[in-house]
Amino acid sequence: MSVMRLGHINVRVLDIEEAVDHYVNVNGMIQTHVDPLGNVYLKCWDEWDKYSVVLSPSDQAGMNHIAYKVKSDADLDMYKTRITEAGIDVEEVPAGTLEFVGRALKFKVPSEHEMYLYAEKEYVGTSVGTTNPDPWPDDLKGVGAHWVDHALLMCPFDPETGVNTVAEVTSFMVDVLDFYLVEQVMVGPDGDIQLATWLSCSNTPHDIAFVGGPVSGLHHLAYFLDSWNDVLKAADIMSKKRVKIDVTPQRHGITRGYTIYYFDPSGNRNETFAGLGYLAQPDRPVTTWTEDQLGAGIFYHTRELVESFTTVYT
Amino acid sequence: MHTIFVKSEEEEYQCREDQHLLVAMKAVGKSCIPSGCHGGGCGVCKVRILAGDVERKVMSRKHVSEEEQQQGISLACRVFPRSTVTLEIYESTTHQ
Known part of the structure; x- marks a missing residue:
């Protein structure tokens, strides 16, 4: 198995300020980036990659896409072949198409959801670090989700x-x-x-x-x-x-x-x-x-x- | 405090100006309007406002078009009363 985990989810929101307040002050996420289109990127304190949720201003709610992280770059070539052989159109998008993410595969699964696979995302580290870490950081907000x-x-x-x-x-x-x-x-x-x-x-x-x-x-x-x-x-x-x-x-x-x-x-x-x-x-x-x-x-x-x-x- | 008449269900309850229609309804244990996400996203609480002044927050275009909104159709969770309000359930389910 070389898909490791859920990498991020891109969610549409009706009011970006209310949404950021919820994801920061209720869920306890940390805002890490805002892109020129106004999409807001957030991570949890125990996550080490740049973001796990992207909030996109929209006139409706729901999900734009979900992305999974694979173990190595070579896995993307393997999956590109397998997805194509399964009869599903797959597009390879260059690094940076998803902010702070390497090249990625974009495709629609049979339930019509848009999915990405990627191997690299900018590393920023957890809030407690990797050397003699405390079990949880100070100043957690809201529920302080991991x-x-x-x-x-x-x-x-x-x-x-x-x-x-x-x-x-x-x-x-x-x-x-x-x-x-x-x-x-x-x-x-x-x-x-x-x-x-x-x-x-x-x-x-x-x-x-x-x-x-x-x-x-x-x-x-x-x-x-x-x-x-x-x-x-x-x-x-x-x-x-x-x-x-x-x-x-x-x-x-x-x-x-x-x-x-x-x-x-x-x-x-x-x-x-x-x-x-x-x-x-x-x-x-x-x-x-x-x-x-x-x-x-x-x-x-x-x-x-x-x-x-x-x-x-x- | 304003009275909310749900004409199609022959029910009424009181709602403050800083409460949306579903918060006040649920707080007194009524269920005359379908209640869902309370965020204007899921569309289950679609109503037609027949009379009264209201303020409305932004709601999903997937469930209420601009044209519908001009005709007084709203998601109840986005509606804040400014007078006595009379409304009816527009449709009982979403995703149609």
Whole structure:
């Protein structure tokens, strides 16, 4: 496997000042750059590359693209060949097309989301450094998230007309980009329709997830926190700052994560996520959730799916 | 404090000028308008304002076009009342 991790996500926002205030003072990110077009680049304190979130002023919310970092430059040539052989158009963009990033591959996955692969991004270091570091830095803001952990993307899904881009994009990520399937939700009379998948390219339960919905979109981007206590405190901070919380602290059955779902000021869903659940491995047996237990899979305590989970997204 | 009449649901509640329509509705446990992201992004709270003065913050063009906005159509989470407001639910779901 040579895709290492989620590198960054580019999110559209309706009001850039409100958005920066949220991502800095609620999520605890650090602004590292503003480009001439007004896009704002941010990183978390525990991340070492230049940025992991790009906020783009727009007249609508949602995601412009998601980018994954591969291990070496040569991997880009390998993936360019494999993506092309899979029948997907791939464009190689020169270094600097994405700010502070080396050459990159740009393509659309079968769920219509734009994705980049790159091997190099400017190194700036974490806030605690690499020599005798303290466990956390002073002056953390908001929830003080460690890093951007994963994203969940909504994928066109309509089994009555035979559309299932969840299954298509999952196959693409596994067969072409070397991710492996960790958990899935299977629905339909025979339980053979893949409604949702969680995939890893590392040792964590998910580096990306896909859920079926009416149209392609962004369900959420998630930030890693250390512990359940941090999740509780994060919810306190959100209430103090009048952040719209979608789902208060709770456990996911799927991935075993501790979660809060909340929204940025443009309505893009964020998550604070703690608890690395288990050691994900390519040979770990895939966990399957059935349609009748979907509620418990998503929200383990209430065992009820809230309507907003599949209808409210950008 | 202004009264918000949700005509299509035959419900009403009170809303302050510094609250958007959904914050005040949820604070008193009502659900007469669909509630989503509260950021003008997801589009589930689309309403048509039939009467009353309001201020509106920017909302996603994906869900409310300029033409619709001129006809009084809004996302409720972007609307702040300046008088008694009468409205109806425009559509109950997004992504259509």
